[in-house]
Amino acid sequence: MSDTPLNGATPRSSGLLSGWTATTWATAICLVLLAVVPPVSFYAGQPFHVDLATRLVCLSIAAVSLNLILGYGGMVSFGHAAFIGIGAYSVGIPAYHATYGEFDLIASYNGWFHIALALVVSAIFAAITGAISLRTRGVYFIMITMAFGQMVFFLFVSMETYGGDDGLTIDVRSELPLIDLDKPLQLYFLCYGSLLGALFIVHRMVNSRFGMAIQGAKGNELRMQSIGYNTYVYRLVAYIISGAMCGYAGFLLGNFTTFISPEMMDWTRSGELMFMVILGGAATLVGPILGAVAFILLEEILSGFTIYWHLPFGVLLILCVLFARGGLMGFVSQWGRRNG
């Protein structure tokens, strides 16, 4: 993974179509399809496709956030689903109290409040767990982030008030001005707009001084320290930003499913996010989205054949890791270079 090209030398296209690389094309096509297909299928009487697309886009945001630290920062977090859970419960718990009373301090249907809660709690959780996890490297980092993720999982399992193991139904979705999240298309476009926002933020960030510093720390930490970087602090900040972004994805996912349970932050969910990033192409802007598309499609198709769909899925993943280093985006840029 660490040998995948960092896009370091290739200049960004200047906006003229003639300067577009295969990667830029893939990005544009991907984003246009996501903008066009769901409303078309909705009006063609296929609302199920909108549901599928909404879930896809929510998971894409989570994968994009994971890519920031895994792809660009070289921090392989195996506990990222915890942030999705924190975000989802940031909707569920205030809404629960607003409906059934008690805990007036946080009882609210207000969407802004839910978003703020998701971001702040995720960021605090990331700051605490990151400060500890980032003192380790490699396999130890993977294991410790997974352990923290499982801690949150069991915390929510033990909270009987909020359904424990059985989960919690969100009776009333977050209330936001101008948009009604009960309308599938409006919810979808909130998610889609958020994905564009997340991509833009990540794009600006990885090319900024901060982004150069975390990519440098991924490539060669000792070197970065010897030229004057406190790599620990830069990594920690990247970890916090990624966690908060993933918490926001959880806020959207909670509003989409309206049923939340600890299962959504199980370590296998974290594993799925990792699949998406690696399958799509780590350290590329839209790789995680391609990975999420591939994941959702494979899940749909393979589970149509057999309930044991994880088995062929696992085989595909192994083949991908063995033969397609750089993931799906790796294919795209190779193809672009060959036909350039």
Next chain:
Amino acid sequence: MAETILEVRDLSKSFGGVHATANVTLDVLHGETHAVIGPNGAGKTTLISQLSGDLKPDGGSISFKGRDITSLPAYQRSLTGMARSFQITSLLMGMSVLDNVSLAVQAHDGHSFRFWTPARKDRKLRDKAMQSLQVVGLQDRAGELAGALSHGERRQLEIAVALATEPQFMLLDEPMAGMGAEESARMVEMLSGLKGEKSILLVEHDMDAVFALADRISVLVYGQVIATGLPEEIRTNEKVRDAYLGEGDE
């Protein structure tokens, strides 16, 4: 007599039973090029790693510009004006040559918590980085990936990265390692251009280079400094001849 910029006192480091650094006491003066020579396994790289902060000494003290830096982490030593080059080339192979140098400039231009402006279009960083590349003669290779450079060019880039941090003092760990005669000669020429302007602690196996560049030489054997002096004193020193120069003379 010039002032000292680096003072090493009784520095010790052991790995198991091996005393890799045994009570090393050493001074580097302002503007001086001080070479450390010694046979393989004498503990030269271990010494450099302790001076740069990558390795914690067991005992003794290091002071730099009059300040005790023994427990300062590597990145802070860099910020106080110390730079190191690595014996085994240590670059960001997936980034361009210019990126490698410009990251070094960036580290010394305030904090890097700037999340929005593209760093690769930052003239302030890029111009300074180009200047460092010019000093080592790599300006025409700026756009290449560091991984695409030849061995000799990578060694030059190592120096350019170190220079870009605008150090007063440089720790150079075998800058000529693995270079051909011609490349070595060019490196010696470049380093002699830095003489006087930078204080340098040079570890090198190439004796021609050492005697061409060094103002003073210390000889390290089994972690101990057995002699320090002017090049001609070292050349004629009995102990040194026995321990090092005499046998085989690389």
